[in-house]
Amino acid sequence: MSDNLPPPPPEQPQPSPWAPPAAPPGKPQRTGMIVSLAVGGGLVVAGALVALVYSLMDSVADSIALPPARSDAPYSDPYEDEPYDEEPYDEEPVEEPAPEPTATEPDVKKDVTITACERDPQIGWQSADVKVVNGSSSPADYYISVEFLDKNGVKVSDGVTGVVGLAPGKTSEEKVQGLGEVPRGTTCRINDLWRTPSED
Numbered sequence: 001m002s003d004n005l006p007p008p009p010p011e012q013p014q015p016s017p018w019a020p021p022a023a024p025p026g027k028p029q030r031t032g033m034i035v036s037l038a039v040g041g042g043l044v045v046a047g048a049l050v051a052l053v054y055s056l057m058d059s060v061a062d063s064i065a066l067p068p069a070r071s072d073a074p075y076s077d078p079y080e081d082e083p084y085d086e087e088p089y090d091e092e093p094v095e096e097p098a099p100e101p102t103a104t105e106p107d108v109k110k111d112v113t114i115t116a117c118e119r120d121p122q123i124g125w126q127s128a129d130v131k132v133v134n135g136s137s138s139p140a141d142y143y144i145s146v147e148f149l150d151k152n153g154v155k156v157s158d159g160v161t162g163v164v165g166l167a168p169g170k171t172s173e174e175k176v177q178g179l180g181e182v183p184r185g186t187t188c189r190i191n192d193l194w195r196t197p198s199e200d
Contacts, residue, residue: 106135108195112144115173117188124181126157128188130174134166138197142166145192146176156182158191165198 116129126148134140142163147155157178166172176188 108142108193109190111135111195112142112190112193114146114188114190117186119182119184119186126178126182126186126188127159128176128178130161130176130190132163132166132172132174134168134170136195136197137168139165139167140195141198142172143192143194144174144176144190146178146188147191148178148182148186148188150183151185156180156186 111133113131114128115131117126118128119126128146128148130144130146132142132144143160144162145158145160147158150156157180159176159178161174161176163172163174
């Protein structure tokens with residue numbers, strides 16, 4: 001009887017414990033299709049960009065105009081035989097009138113003199129008394145600047161004063177006050193002086 005038994009079935013391979021689990025039935029794997037579509041789409045987009053750049057470069061190259069071709073005509077100087085002459089104006093030149101002679105005014109430095117130079121013993125500030133005599137022929141305004149110098153000739157202070165509308169030949173006495181204490185022995189000197197005609 002043992003001869004009539006069917007042979008045993010072949011052994012089925014056992015799944016490896018390290019193999020990933022099998023896909024459930026009814027859900028086919030789509031990974032390959034997604035990768036194929038992504039690669040194909042990327043190639044299409046890249047091709048479109050290349051075509052766009054090429055067409056833009058082609059249109060730019062067409063828009064750059066080449067310089068015009070040289071003329072075959074011989075070179076000639078159009079004004080070679082015809083010199084250009086300006087036509088004289090019909091108007092005669094206008095002569096400017098000569099300035100009227102004016103009387104020379106005396107130097108303003110002769111108008112102003114320092115009559116006193118004092119240091120206040122209480123506060124140590126320096127001042128100068130000035131006398132202004134208008135030596136010009138019209139009413140004048142004066143600007144007078146005095147500087148105060150120490151024994152070495154270094155300026156230690158200064159001050160200004162002014163006279164407005166002083167008539168010709170008239171005299172004005174003014175005080176120029178310095179600011180700040182100065183050393184003993186300080187001297188006074190006119191630094192700047194202007195005389196301008198008074199405005200009526």
